[in-house]
Amino acid sequence: MAFENKFIQQRIEKVELLRAEGINPYSNDSRRNTTIVKYLNVNSDIENMQNKRDENRNYTVSGRIKLFRIMGKASFIKIEDESGMLQIYVTRDNLPEGFYNSTFKKLIEIGDIVEISGFPFVTGQGELSLHCSEFRLLTKAIAPLPEKFHGVTDKEIRYRQRYLDLIMNSEVRKTFQTRSKVISLTRRFFEDKGFLEVETPMMHPIAGGANAKPFVTHHNSLGIDRFLRIAPELYLKRLIVGGFEAVFEINRNFRNEGMDATHNPEFTSIEFYWAYKTYKDLIKITKEYFEYLFDHLRLPIMLPYGDLVINFENFTEIPLIESLTTIGGVAAEVVNDKEKIIEYLKSQNLTVKPGMNLGQLQGELFDEFVEEKLIDPTFITEYPVEISPLARRSDTKPEITERFELFIAGREIANAFSELNDPIDQYERFKGQCDAREAGDDEAHEMDEDFIDALSYGMAPTAGQGIGIDRLVMLLTNEHSIRDVLLFPAMKPLHRDEVHSDEE
RNA sequence: GUCUUGUUAGCUCAGCUGGUAGAGCACGUCACUUUUAAUGAUGUGGCCGAUGGUUCGAAUCCAUCACAGGACACCA
Numbered sequence: 001m002a003f004e005n006k007f008i009q010q011r012i013e014k015v016e017l018l019r020a021e022g023i024n025p026y027s028n029d030s031r032r033n034t035t036i037v038k039y040l041n042v043n044s045d046i047e048n049m050q051n052k053r054d055e056n057r058n059y060t061v062s063g064r065i066k067l068f069r070i071m072g073k074a075s076f077i078k079i080e081d082e083s084g085m086l087q088i089y090v091t092r093d094n095l096p097e098g099f100y101n102s103t104f105k106k107l108i109e110i111g112d113i114v115e116i117s118g119f120p121f122v123t124g125q126g127e128l129s130l131h132c133s134e135f136r137l138l139t140k141a142i143a144p145l146p147e148k149f150h151g152v153t154d155k156e157i158r159y160r161q162r163y164l165d166l167i168m169n170s171e172v173r174k175t176f177q178t179r180s181k182v183i184s185l186t187r188r189f190f191e192d193k194g195f196l197e198v199e200t201p202m203m204h205p206i207a208g209g210a211n212a213k214p215f216v217t218h219h220n221s222l223g224i225d226r227f228l229r230i231a232p233e234l235y236l237k238r239l240i241v242g243g244f245e246a247v248f249e250i251n252r253n254f255r256n257e258g259m260d261a262t263h264n265p266e267f268t269s270i271e272f273y274w275a276y277k278t279y280k281d282l283i284k285i286t287k288e289y290f291e292y293l294f295d296h297l298r299l300p301i302m303l304p305y306g307d308l309v310i311n312f313e314n315f316t317e318i319p320l321i322e323s324l325t326t327i328g329g330v331a332a333e334v335v336n337d338k339e340k341i342i343e344y345l346k347s348q349n350l351t352v353k354p355g356m357n358l359g360q361l362q363g364e365l366f367d368e369f370v371e372e373k374l375i376d377p378t379f380i381t382e383y384p385v386e387i388s389p390l391a392r393r394s395d396t397k398p399e400i401t402e403r404f405e406l407f408i409a410g411r412e413i414a415n416a417f418s419e420l421n422d423p424i425d426q427y428e429r430f431k432g433q434c435d436a437r438e439a440g441d442d443e444a445h446e447m448d449e450d451f452i453d454a455l456s457y458g459m460a461p462t463a464g465q466g467i468g469i470d471r472l473v474m475l476l477t478n479e480h481s482i483r484d485v486l487l488f489p490a491m492k493p494l495h496r497d498e499v500h501s502d503e504e
Numbered sequence: 505g506u507c508u509u510g511u512u513a514g515c516u517c518a519g520c521u522g523g524u525a526g527a528g529c530a531c532g533u534c535a536c537u538u539u540u541a542a543u544g545a546u547g548u549g550g551c552c553g554a555u556g557g558u559u560c561g562a563a564u565c566c567a568u569c570a571c572a573g574g575a576c577a578c579c580a
Contacts, residue, residue, distance in 0.1 A: 005514070006514090006531090006548090006549070007514055007530080007531065007549090008514085010531065010532080011531095066542075067540080067542095069539055069541095069542050069543090070542095071536055071537065071538085071539065071542070071543085072535075072537060073534035073537045074536090074537035074539085075537090075539090076538075076539045076540075077553075078540085082553040087539085087540080089538070089539090091537060093536080093537085099539075109530090110530075121538075123538050124539085125538070125539070126539045127539090128538075129538090143514080143531085144511095144514050144515085144530060144531075145514085146514075146515040146529095146530090147516055147528085147529045147530065148515090148530080148541060149515095149516080149528090149529065150515070150516040150517085150528095150541095151515080151516085152515065152516090153515090153516070154511095154515085154516090154572085155572065155573060156511090156571070156572045156573085159572090163537095168515095210579095211579080212579070212580085213579095214528090231580095253580085255579075255580075257579055257580095258505075258577090258578070258579080260578095260579095261574085262580080263578095263579065267580070269580075315518065326577090351577095361572080411514080411580090413580090415580075441578080442534060457552075466580080468580050470580090471580070481573095491571090491572090492546080492570085492571065492572090493571095494570080494571065
């Protein structure tokens with residue numbers, strides 16, 4: 001039941017006492033005329049003044065009370081707004097008769113949002129503060145804040161009640177400010193290159209564009225199911241067919257899979273498609289993009305990430321097959337022989353799913369022996385065609401595709417390729433995926449005949465790329481769980497009986 | 505999905521081999537007009553995650569479940 005907690009009860013009584021005194025505990029007429037950081041900057045000259053004060057200046061600031069120190073007839077409190085923290089000096093004799101003793105000391109407390117007017121001065125301890133001459137309550141908090149020193153550290157509380165985390169941990173706010181900047185810079189970078197931002201459907205009749213299981217939702221008036229999109233790829237390519245030559249979309253994808261430190265059911269990506277370009281051009285623009293981000297976010301080229309230091313001037317390129325031997329340490333005679341790969345994987349105590357083709361086995365070798373070793377930014381190129389159902393074949397080596405994935409800190413950050421625009425080849429590859437689906441691979445692509453129709457009208461040679469924004473932000477903010485870069489990460493419901501279940 | 509660790513006051517945490525539950529902060533009362541997690545005195549505050557079991561007796565031992573963290577498996 002709401003409000004049953006005894007501390008909350010106590011505070012609700014204070015709300016009633018305030019109302020009885022004619023004070024609105026949820027006032028709506030804020031008169032703030034500066035932020036805390038501006039106040040601190042504008043008044044930084046006070047400490048050089050003779051009395052360390054200037055009673056002719058007057059400012060009104062607002063914020064949440066974070067610390068409350070009563071010392072008889074005077075008090076120090078600290079209030080915090082989005083910009084920073086400020087100390088306020090409150091004395092009985094500078095406030096209306098009786099206010100200090102009966103209202104300020106009794107009914108105002110940590111967590112309340114207040115508005116204070118007064119003049120700047122520097123305390124004996126040397127802290128620039130505000131000498132209060134007018135004190136107003138703006139919003140009463142009836143729930144007590146967590147402990148002032150340790151704050152809230154319980155991850156479950158931090159994720160489920162993110163607002164509390166944000167109140168108590170100012171560095172969390174910084175992470176999300178950085179995230180916002182990354183998205184805004186990404187948008188500006190591509191716009192400046194002439195890309196058009198577009199929005200394509202989130203509800204798909206066929207979930208395509210990636211190997212993943214979709215969420216299903218239902219359209220009542222049509223009486224049909226729809227899939228939450230797993231990727232915008234096939235729609236963006238239809239736009240290239242339609243004549244747009246450079247498009248991008250920054251938004252959510254949904255995948256019906258497990259959750260862990262690097263997976264949330266909904267995640268943000270940018271996908272961009274660029275006509276008359278190849279994956280080689282994408283490598284160039286990707287390097288440029290990182291340079292742009294690092295420049296505008298003022299990040300060091302030698303970026304610390306956990307125990308690692310990543311050198312963002314050391315971008316390298318290596319074909320996948322080559323990486324298996326030079327980085328993965330797999331013998332050269334093994335990597336192109338299906339039977340030898342199976343033998344090798346088994347010798348390393350790895351289970352091999354039956355029925356895998358050569359390309360899939362090479363992918364397995366890469367995942368097992370190479371991926372985690374790619375710390376500095378590495379473009380792995382030339383992917384086997386079997387694991388790249390939407391990518392264009394190399395003109396000289398038809399068994400591989402013009403594709404790369406970018407790895408940083410042992411993790412995939414981007415996936416890109418010259419797009420397959422041969423409608424018949426695309427049709428055959430979809431059919432291959434359908435066979436895999438029949439054989440039990442529930443993440444294989446489905447046939448999308450409308451997309452084949454689109455390609456039949458001719459899509460200019462095009463290169464396309466997707467970048468996982470969440471993982472990119474993790475990297476740039478030195479966070480190691482995707483939940484720490486999502487404001488409201490997916491959590492299981494606390495009480496099963498409060499949610500609908502289709503089990504009965 | 506598997507393994508593993510955790511869940512005790514609003515928050516941060518103690519609680520040993522089973523014997524009626526503890527601290528700090530917060531909150532209440534008192535003192536204090538330059539403090540820095542202010543200080544001193546004093547008091548209130550608990551369905552020990554849930555359900556079963558073992559036992560004369562369970563926060564503690566056992567089982568099941570829920571949620572969370574970590575690792576592995578799969579994926580981006």
